[in-house]
Amino acid sequence: xxxxxRVAIVTGGxxxxxxxxxxxxxxxxxxxxxxxxxxxxxxxxxxxxxxxGGAALGVKTDVSSAxxxxxxxxxxxxSFGRIxxxxxxxxxxxxEVEIDEMSEATWDKILTVNxxxxxxxxxxxxxVMKKQGYGRIVNIASRSWxxxxxxxxxxxxxGGVVSLTRSLAIELGKYGITANCVSPTLVVTxxxxxMPKEEQEQDLQKAAKNPIxxxxxxxxxxxxxxxxxxxxxxxxxxxxxxxxxxADLWTSGTL
Ligand SMILES: NC(=O)c1ccc[n+]([C@@H]2O[C@H](COP(=O)([O-])OP(=O)(O)OC[C@H]3O[C@@H](n4cnc5c(N)ncnc54)[C@H](O)[C@@H]3O)[C@@H](O)[C@H]2O)c1
Numbered sequence: 501x502x503x504x505x506r507v508a509i510v511t512g513g514x515x516x517x518x519x520x521x522x523x524x525x526x527x528x529x530x531x532x533x534x535x536x537x538x539x540x541x542x543x544x545x546x547x548x549x550x551x552x553g554g555a556a557l558g559v560k561t562d563v564s565s566a567x568x569x570x571x572x573x574x575x576x577x578x579s580f581g582r583i584x585x586x587x588x589x590x591x592x593x594x595x596e597v598e599i600d601e602m603s604e605a606t607w608d609k610i611l612t613v614n615x616x617x618x619x620x621x622x623x624x625x626x627x628v629m630k631k632q633g634y635g636r637i638v639n640i641a642s643r644s645w646x647x648x649x650x651x652x653x654x655x656x657x658x659g660g661v662v663s664l665t666r667s668l669a670i671e672l673g674k675y676g677i678t679a680n681c682v683s684p685t686l687v688v689t690x691x692x693x694x695m696p697k698e699e700q701e702q703d704l705q706k707a708a709k710n711p712i713x714x715x716x717x718x719x720x721x722x723x724x725x726x727x728x729x730x731x732x733x734x735x736x737x738x739x740x741x742x743x744x745x746x747a748d749l750w751t752s753g754t755l
Pocket of ligand 1: 511512513516518536537541642643683687688690
């Protein structure tokens with residue numbers, strides 16, 4: 501799968517799944533911009549990629565801010581000349597709470613960071629990609645888009661990502677731009693480890709029942725992203741790939 505010399509932005513690339521994706525793209529020869537709100541994470545990952553011989557740029561970005569995203573999509577072509585690949589990975593989760601107790605502030609925060617951010621990043625990156633006649637957009641959703649108890653805000657944001665991806669694919673194919681999304685199931689990252697121990701324990705029990713009975717790793721997700729991001733995937737668009745050891749084979753959401 502070829503991404504050599506392509507220019508990639510990975511949002512939330514300073515930790516977890518985004519870190520795995522950024523490192524996999526850099527290892528395959530892409531020039532990678534890590535766009536993260538955390539300066540510590542982006543400096544560490546950028547430094548590690550550069551130290552291992554890759555090309556990386558860290559840009560402190562708040563993906564929920566239109567100004568910050570516009571500045572990112574200006575800075576990357578200024579530094580690397582293009583934007584070929586956009587991986588919309590940055591995302592957050594909130595403690596599980598049923599709908600009658602769910603605060604408006606948390607709803608707004610989750611929808612803004614997980615979904616509005618992808619609209620902002622796509623809009624700005626697509627303006628560059630259209631001029632190139634080339635682009636690969638990979639959006640990170642979640643199996644939780646199917647719905648889950650206490651997860652209405654997170655599930656709605658991820659359902660929005662799946663739907664956004666389909667519209668992007670329909671609009672952008674004629675410009676040489678593809679859009680696909682990847683839904684991980686449970687992946688061991690700081691996000692997962694930050695959940696209450698009780699929820700982690702329940703998730704471990706669920707993972708043990710999956711056809712491949714283990715938790716996922718950032719590298720598991722990165723290989724699916726690399727496929728959609730590659731030159732060779734030019735005829736594949738609007739698709740939604742689960743990376744979860746077969747967890748999606750169970751009938752519906754998180755009961
Ligand atoms: N870990 C899982 O089990 C799992 C499962 C399904 C989907 N996902 C999704 O995968 C993505 C990555 O999750 P993760 O587990 O690696 O999380 P993580 O917390 O390890 O990493 C998320 C990164 O996003 C960054 N970030 C948060 N808010 C941001 C903002 N406003 N602007 C820019 N960067 C911001 C954080 O600083 C962090 O570096 C998320 O979209 C998440 O919803 C994770």
